[in-house]
Amino acid sequence: MARAEPLVRASNAAELDPITLEVYWNRLITIMDEADLAVVRTAMSTIVAESRDFAVMLMDANAVGLTQAVLSLAHFTAMIPRTTRLMLKRFPPETLQEGDVLLTNDPWQGTGHLPDLTVVRPAFHKGKLVAYIGTAAHVPDIGGTITYFGAHDVFEEGLRLMPCKIYRAGEPNQDVLEILAANVRVPELVLGDLRSLVAAATVAERQLGEFLDDAGLSDIQEISTAIQDLSERTMREAIAKIPSGTYRHSVLIDGHPDRSASPDHAPDPHLIAVKVSVDGDRMTVDFEGTSPETRNAAVNGTWALTAGETHTALKAALVPDIPSNEALFRPIEVLAPEGSILNCRFPSPVKGRSITSLHCHEAVFGALAETIPDQVQAGTGIALILVIHGQHPGGKPFNSFLIAAGGVGALSQRDGLNVANFPINTSIAPTEILENQVPLLLMRKEMLPDSRGRGRRQGGMGQRLVLRTAGQTPATITMRPNNRQFPPPGILGGEPGTLCTVMLNGHPYAPTVVTLQPGDEITFDLPGGGGFGPVP
């Protein structure tokens, strides 16, 4: 028996009361979770599939960021909508067709360095452009120098693609794909990851269409408006609870020596300074006084990345439970002096930029610590990133990637987590998997009880990693250590965590690239988190 009438809803969808909005909002989040799973299950590289260095985001027809997958990386989703709007300047919405897919990895339009591909697919429903599906992922290679910090400018860092169409009405743009394949060391992995992002966006577009059919809607604009209004209001209420005023803080972070200076010369540190001004239900975060951009090392951040990191920290502090969306950040203005290390100019080298930007939250939390102590966290031992590569005796290349966490900073009511990341959130490859992929052995992976920053609450423990060659095959490790000069800071009188140390065969090792020869052993001690409050 067929129903006489199509399903007619008792509630008028247009009303969007607190019940309908709850149901619709969750549907839109679920769609992103489905897209997220599609990426994890189909991506080719370790860094995307296992370390989860990617994000998916649904934007409305105006490219306003609306929902993201639960595990999407926060700084990515904070940047994708802006990138999308910049892409739409080059490819105006009215010129887009079903099946078009846009791509860029320009650090200044995208997420701040070349290995991050931002892929955007306009989503159509019954011929109408109703949304954009944005994905961003860190692919395993983008050409250029293999070092993290060695480039003098962005040109040395690899291939830069300004916004372009990689699919036109569903047809791959072979010209661009071949340029990409020809400029990276592992084209199978990079193109595989790219295909996986496109597939995820396709899944999301299909699910979105199904949702609109179910709900009897022609687009998501009304839902979008409701989500945005509610989110913005909630953030304003949270800000309004902070007493108005100006709060300042600064942190010193590892510097990088002038390339002409002797390697023994201790480099001058960089300063991240911040002035947080709360005015009623608005907030301005101004990084004035922050160190200038540098050509000594590829550690320069772009403004969008700085804003993304700041937004992530403030969301975690103020409204952790609200599903993330762009409107949450409307009441927050982020400023950074042009030409500073947090708002660098083209063509500054940017590849290792997160070594700088990952400290933004320390400055912001530090500034707010006195006024909202229960909502902030002491400094976290920043993750170590290792890229391991080389050739097996037969000439076959090997390549793997490891992100290892330090200890998380303490909170007012709780010790910091042992061995976890903040503000990024990634997982480490299992030792047994790693050892099957590269000819290295991870001899130790253990917590360091003495690494905790002391305080009323202690920071989380960092960890020790010891790597050696498994046999006669040398392996090159490009590393990105952090906190080598300055440990994760404590907060409100808490003591800092420990420094990150790197030892090669028992001796301190300063460079960031090493080729392990048979018998060599390299040890990384990753910092514990900072403490909270004075030691009782």
Added chain:
Amino acid sequence: MLAREDRRAPTRTTGSGPEHVLGIDIGGTFTDFVLCHVPTGNVWLAKHLTTPDDHARAVRDGLAELTRRAGVTGADLEVVIHGTTLITNALLERKGVATALVATDGHRDVLEIGSEIRYDTYDLHLERPEPLVARPLRHQVPERCFPSGEVLTPLDETAMRDIARELAKANVEAVAVCFLHSFVNPHHEQRARAILNEAMPGVAVSLSSEVAPEIREYPRMSTTVANAYVQPIAERYLLRLHADLATSGYTRPLYMMLSSGGIATHDTAARFPIRLIESGPVAGALATVTLGQRMGRGNLIAFDMGGTTAKASLIDGGTLTAGKEFEVARVKRFKKGSGLPLQVPVIEMIEIGAGGGSVARRGDMGLLKVGPESAGADPGPACYGLGGTEPTVTDADLLLGYLDPDNFLGGTMKLDVAAARSAVEGLAAKLDVAPDRLVRGIFEVVNANMIAAAKVHISERGRDARRYALVAFGGMGPMHAHAVATGLKLREVICPASAGVLSAWGMLVAPISFEYGRSFVGALSGGFLERAEAVFAEMQADGARMLTEAGVPENEIRYQRSADMRYVGQYRELTVPLPDKLEGDPVTAIRKVFFEHYRRAYGHAHTDVEVQVVTCRLVASSPQRSLSNRAVAAPGGQPTKKRQRQIYFDAVGGYVPADVYDRYELRPGATLDGPAVLEERESTAVVPPGARARIDDELNLIIDLGLEA
């Protein structure tokens, strides 16, 4: 499928040998019993309150009652099959024994560090699960193997002996041993056990190379530790229960329901108790499979909604989806990543915090949230009149007319409509919506939550929801099924007869089986396959031994091989069943099978990339028992309506008069049109307007929702 209970005289068996089978399912509230006389299909049911202080007591009582009623003794039982929540509860409540870990030097903290990810990106205050073994009891010993299994550092036996002596002094009751790459070379773990046994005789030792010989040290270690943690408890319980059964005359092995959907002897279960995790819900899913077989349907979603949670599992072509990971004892209920990972063969099942007791409240932003918090049994929903003031799903169901206040639990409990309404009004004021809207909203949101979880689960497997029928059971399942089915665009809902003891029934038909997995990493090549053959042969020999010991004739044992495969460079594997016979070149044939499965799961396959095998798997199983039920009721006329009451339906946007039937009055062949409700003691089935329902020969209710395909 399951006929209603036979109330006639007991059938005394006169043939040769025992002819009855008994299923016992211990759940949180009730322990269910199903006794079946195989030749006639006669069935006896019993339900006893679970005795949490000593589960065996309820088992003894129920066994005594059933055998008396059926006029049999333990000697008349061909087989007794048992499922229990004992293991799940011991882990959830942290009531295992004092356990120690011995790990490869430098790697003892793997148990605590895990994968390093935070399960909630923005929550600064998140809590991680405490490891089952704290650092002082996590020992490490010099030993090391290469990924190939070749030894780099031999086991330091002196150090191992020192550790054993120290553990003996520390009064630990169980030890887990987990060395790196031991799934390739278990020799060091075996030596460690020998040394431990010598120093601390009687202490249970679990080896990772036996409990979960698969790659990825964290889940393997976590699984091995969890196994050790519950092993003495499981062993004591199983021996005791078996002894109890022996006094009733049953001397054959007791069979335990496994999370994989198979059963194993209590001896095997006592060695690998972690394999018993979540076996109760699995039995319900298994019963759904056999229901499908009897009804000639292969594509089903088993949907079990109770007081606090809803569970769902997919059945494709008559087969449950096998998984290889499970998470237990979550710190944050229903939050993936907040629990202890287990590498055990399981039936894939989603569980969400949606049940009759799920509480509705105003969320942070003024939106309506339903669950996962549950009012439980005390105070329970507001309408129970036990002091609950927050509205729950049951309160909404009552106000929507789905529940009859005077006929809840067969009329033994009266529901308080006024209390439900007042709870709803309180929340409605906070949300600034009309109370009527809120009542509908609670129903809508809890259903949306279940639909969303099911959709993600289904699409994660690359399947299309529309192909399935929904089989609803549990106290709330038949009531919410029509809405969940509509949301998933399913055409049909099936509410089995005697759904209350479905799990116990599922055990009776479970095959005796055991699943083996061994990681063995290598690129797919002729040479690799030759070596893999040895791994398969070894697992097959283990399976043959285990099943013949359990009484399965060797020629009846079936073996199904599969392999976890991936593209070289990838980190996630896909489990692909390997055909018994490969056409042509085996490497090409297996690649082809992999591509087919990959394409089905993800929509595309890279046919030019090298493929790698990571884990070889084998299931050894007996044939499934087929129980035929004698239909107890002859086809009869149309049912009589008890009465009518007003029931709300979203599709018509309001309350309409619906016919109310007593489900026990319905006879095979009866048909009825929605809107209607069918009441039975433990649940109420709802037939929406425009739908048509019928009762089949085995008293199952089949609702055709009448949706356009």
